Amino acid sequence: MNNRLKVLRAERDWSQAELAGRLDVSRQAVNAIETGKHDPSLPLAFRIARLFEMPIEGIFDDGHE
Amino acid sequence: MTDTSETLSGEARLKIRRNRFWTFCALGFAVAIVAGFVTGYAADLLVDGVLPGWSFFLMWGVALVSFTWFTWSYFRRVDELDLLDNLWASLIAFYFYFVAMPSWWLFHDLGLAPEVDHIAIYFATAVVMFAAYGLRKLGLR
Numbered sequence: 506m507n508n509r510l511k512v513l514r515a516e517r518d519w520s521q522a523e524l525a526g527r528l529d530v531s532r533q534a535v536n537a538i539e540t541g542k543h544d545p546s547l548p549l550a551f552r553i554a555r556l557f558e559m560p561i562e563g564i565f566d567d568g569h570e
Numbered sequence: 571m572t573d574t575s576e577t578l579s580g581e582a583r584l585k586i587r588r589n590r591f592w593t594f595c596a597l598g599f600a601v602a603i604v605a606g607f608v609t610g611y612a613a614d615l616l617v618d619g620v621l622p623g624w625s626f627f628l629m630w631g632v633a634l635v636s637f638t639w640f641t642w643s644y645f646r647r648v649d650e651l652d653l654l655d656n657l658w659a660s661l662i663a664f665y666f667y668f669v670a671m672p673s674w675w676l677f678h679d680l681g682l683a684p685e686v687d688h689i690a691i692y693f694a695t696a697v698v699m700f701a702a703y704g705l706r707k708l709g710l711r
Binding site: 507519520522523524525526527528529530531532533534542543544546549 | 578579580582583584585587588650651652654655677679707709711
């Protein structure tokens with residue numbers, strides 16, 4: 506699944522560690538999500554959406570129209 | 571006591587989270603080592619008849635409950651990625667055991683291998699599990 510996490514993080518000038526701390530996950534988890542190696546669970550996706558104040562589909566794209 | 575978690579930066583919160591996790595692991599490791607020494611010493615006393623027989627079951631029960639509690643607590647502390655890494659490593663190790671043990675038994679039955687060594691398979695399964703976990707930690711997901 507594609508996502509805009511890296512872009513959104515860069516816009517706020519946050520490091521992966523900064524984002525990880527705000528989401529209460531490891532830095533490895535942020536890296537795995539950004540590189541598409543891990544799709545976050547629904548609760549984590551909601552936490553990410555709330556943090557960036559965006560709808561989930563504005564951050565994650567499953568390739569379907 | 572004021573909750574400062576909202577006022578701290580993400581990096582500071584991550585540092586606290588990481589420190590708490592590694593402290594928990596280090597304490598668990600230290601307790602396991604001490605328990606190993608104590609039970610080893612107690613086993614000698616048990617064999618010599620100094621300790622009563624029921625003390626063995628008490629020590630075994632305490633060890634089992636402690637291990638269960640540590641594991642439960644560990645999985646409450648890790649995030650979902652680490653949980654997945656653990657689950658995949660466990661599944662791969664289980665599949666290894668599921669194939670290795672009957673294969674060895676079959677080869678032994680055909681006269682091609684010595685009797686099944688369950689201790690060897692036990693340790694090999696553990697090695698496979700740690701290797702699978704390590705590879706996932708290195709990013710091979």
